[in-house]
Amino acid sequence: MSAVMISKKAASRRWEKLPGKNTFCCDGRVMMARQKGVFYLTLFLIVGTCALFFAFECPYLALHLSPAIPVFAILLFLFVMAMLLRTSFSDPGVLPRALPEEATFIEMEIEAANANVPAGQRPPPRIRNVQINSQIVKLKYCYTCKIFRPPRASHCSICDNCVDRFDHHCPWVGNCVGKRNYRYFYLFTLSLSLLTIYIFAFDIVHVVLRSVDSGFVNTLKETPGTVLEVLVCFFTLWSVVGLTGFHTYLISLNQTTNEDIKGSWSGKNRVQNPYSHKNIIKNCCEVLCGPAYPSVLDRRGLMVEELPTSASLDGPTASSSSSKNSIAAAQSTKTTAPLIPNEHTPEDVKPGIAASLEKSHTSEEERMPTPLNTPCKSPTQDRGPSSPKEKVQKL
Template sequence: MYVVPPPQRSDPGSNSDLRVYQTWKGSNIFFLQGRFIFGPDVRSLGLTIFLIVAPVTIFCVFVARKLMDDFSDHLGISLMVAAVIFTVYVLVLLLLTSGRDPGIIPRNAHPPEPEGLDGSVDAGAGQTPQLRLPRINEVNVNGMTVKVKYCDTCMLYRSPRCSHCSICNNCVERFDHHCPWVGQCIGLRNYRFFFMFVFSTTLLCIYVFAFCWVYIRRIMGMEETTIWRAMIKTPASIVLIIYTFISMWFVGGLTAFHLYLISTNQTTYENFRYRYDRRANPYNKGVVENFKEIFCSTIPPSKNNFRAKVPREPGLPTRSVGAGFMSPNMGKAVDDIEMGRKTVWGDMAPGADHGEGQLADTRVNVKEGELGELSPDIRTTVDETVDRAGIHPRRSSWGRKSGSWEMSPEVLALAARVGEPNRTAGGSSSNLSSETRHA
């Protein structure tokens, strides 16, 4: 009987030098050997840094340096030093926001085991029931029922407030949104730094805006001229005033919006999708407790060690192909904003490829001439089974018969069962004839 060969193992030393960040399945980009993790749009981070550093540089050269001459020594220098320190502080918050794990949940290597394996699933005779994971599960959060979805990409049930980012291709805890300005998802582990970055950028805009006007007023007082003539004498101040005024509307409005979200314990994703102002919010603990949760709670450690060595690949286990696990979305198209994809056919590829590989190994090509060596009974039974199964000679790419047959393992097993009695009968008859000759 034909035995399915075991899958070939990879070289034991092939993955000995690989680390997690080198085999990462998400769309993230790593720097410094996995010490920093960014989103796939990390290039936009350079633009954000330029938009912060360039106006501050202009301010220090054309405004703060002039104010150092007008004010006393300590006050003039402090204006310059404060602008530089504030800018460095904003850049550090930007790096803490964009360069760290936002709360990525590691993917499962295999789908979770379906519940209710008690044999109560109805199935026809000789058939194994198909076990389908439910698309949505219900969990209890603060006495309220919350629905959590199954992620076909990560092969796990998302925790409450978790969502799959279609840009980074990861499930992120307490997913808020993906910010293209920082090139990273905003989630559980970097939301605090994101808000502090936006808020500090707003204060920096106000600082530059205010002292540009102070410099214009100094020109008006020293030269006793009108405001328009004073503005003409310092065009850099006019450019900075216009730039910071527009920026304050953007980052200031974003700061006000997130202050509202923090006070009501919402995320941007939840606010736009669920509209908690029309329904009960199970996460709202009151304004004070909500602010404590964001700014006074301990940031949980990352669930991923990107610099850890990848373990050796184990041998692939033998899995059933005819029945077993079915994804909630198997066989149908899904258009989910959280998934960022249209179909989920690729999600069933690991298991399906493994099963197809086993079937491909069990196929035996039997030439037409070899069928003649079988006994008439075996050949008749095989031919009838082949006709019922609809198996026909395989054709080559040129349209001619290749002279080989593809026979399924069921046909081979049936031929073996039919051949056993014949071989037994043949063996007994040969023994009887030998005994007769001896007699």
């Protein structure tokens, strides 16, 4: 029995090998954080509140006021859900980590730069300076991803990834908010604020209209769903509207939540924001109407890996393999056999046969008497008759 190592190629998607704390679904098309409990709560609140509104208020309002009220509510609800799913299921702008060769090269560069540091002193922080709009911006080194992060990028501790133009990690959407999904996040908060105000306003209208006929207390008893909607919308309204107003302020300055919390452009140094155009309209157009950036992860790309596997050979398989090995060894050695089947080999291959033929021919000539007047023949001339009949005639 013998074992043979066989390399077997296996293809897999890149999202299966990506580091970080993310969850992938639908063959890598959906990318979210692992902590999705608050996201499910968001879905439940939005869908549940709208379902109560469509079930209790919309039939009465469509009959007594206008049928356009439920139609507009449905369109607004669909837009909110589309923006929420687009924000939650997309790549926020995750930066790929450095390959082992790239990480080694960067470490060598850093060590060469810190070679002049005296012994016992701490080396300087790993920072690179770049100039953006006549302003020096520092690029910090990420010890997890082994890269110098681009401007405005930061490492998310929850997802364990560096995100380009990192704004914040939002548990309500179950994902990071960054360069690729920030506009959808803002449109989600804006449309959700409008939907909350819309439902809250028409809940009040519905209670007022029914109170005219049956009284306020009886109306509350008859419509418990409306009371629940009013309470949910009242407590949700302040947070959602306040969040939308805060991000409107950040967009007008072309600033992120992470930069605002750290005071990157409003600290003691009073460093100006190099990304701001000093114009609210231009800043809003750049953030909300700029180009859509493609993902740099290539989540659904194929990766080919060689997996070594051992196979044991015994019985006929082993004999066949040994015969193949002997054939290969015979072919690898130098042979003296002729390449063409009908071609004779040189005399040095068969010395016994050639010597015996020549000896018999010489002894036959010695037995034959040579006439005195016959000149001697050279070896190159005819050595004698080729047939017995000719020999007799000469004798």
